[in-house]
Amino acid sequence: MKKQYSQLKAMLAITIASLRAILRSPSTVVFSLGFPIIFILVFGSIGENGFSMNVGVSPASDTLNPVYNGLKSMKGITIYHLSDSALNADLKSAAITAIIDIHKSDNAPYDIKLKSSDVVRPQDLQVLKSILNAIIIQSDTSYHIAKLNPDVAIVQAREFREIDRILPGMLGFSLLGTGVFSVAFLFFNLRNQLVLKRFFATPVSRSAIILGEGLSRILFQLLSVIIIIVFGYLFFQFSFVNGVVTFIDMMLICFLACIVFMGAGFIVSSIARTDNVIPVYSNIFVFPQFLLSGTFFSISVFPVWLQQICKYLPLTCFNNAMRVVSYEGASIWSTWKDVSILLLWGVLIYVVAVKVFRWE
Structure with missing residues (x-):
């Protein structure tokens, strides 16, 4: 009797192989871990003794x-x-x-x-x-x-340290940048180097290919999140108001954000005709959010009309939800408004991704 081909094993094999490739990519590791840790070191070490009016x-x-x-x-x-x-x-x-x-x-x-x-x-x-x-x-x-x-x-208020504001922003910085750029370059190269075409000669389904590659990125990103959080906790006393419960809520929000941001990478990989334009298209989505989403400073410094735009950006919603959960000790359910906007962005992004995604 002919043995049925296992799509699950194929997907896991793709995941493991892709994860190894990620870990061997210096640029990906530096962007996901190096830059956020450097920013934490810089911003976490200043502002404690400065006068704010x-x-x-x-x-x-x-x-x-x-x-x-x-x-x-x-x-x-x-x-x-x-x-x-x-x-x-x-x-x-x-x-x-x-x-x-x-x-x-x-x-x-x-x-x-x-x-x-x-x-x-x-x-x-x-x-x-x-x-x-x-x-x-x-x-x-x-x-x-x-x-x-x-x-x-x-x-009455709990003691607030600069790291409590900076670290959630650095998690968003890592998830957005790596989620968009890594997925965009990955699927563009897989398509351009005919790797996807070779996959089609095997019994592996298209959904297994997408899930395998996506799962490897999610695992790497969540591992990066854990390392960044532990680094902030050990060296700058980052706060966990409710201990493990707060940590789990933070990881759930990061998981959701990772999926949403990866969708933008799928769109970029499909509309880019050469690898030279991938950074350009990616930064159209990524760079404004780094500046306008409260990653490095509060959006309240902007004019009122611009604040109304900023608060609906996906990275703003992520930053707001993470800070409420990590600093105020609120549950993930209390951030339903920001999480709902993030989910709506995810639906919109993947509707576009499905329309424009190309296998060849």
């Missing part, structure tokens, strides 16, 4: 007053206009020094209240008070224009 303005504040205009015109002060929930999240992570609430009052035209957190340095808060008082005096020496409430509302 970022302030948030409550959405309910009156911004048509001399105090706000004076604060806005001061050099070195960045004002954030975000929702209450976003401002409170930034306050707890010490991304901003305080939230300023300016509203009309009976005692003075404007009453100014401050809200800060216990992780903000007291000297930073004192400097902000001095600046506000100086603006009030400059606007009206009799203090009739506004009054600064001396009582500051303090919210």
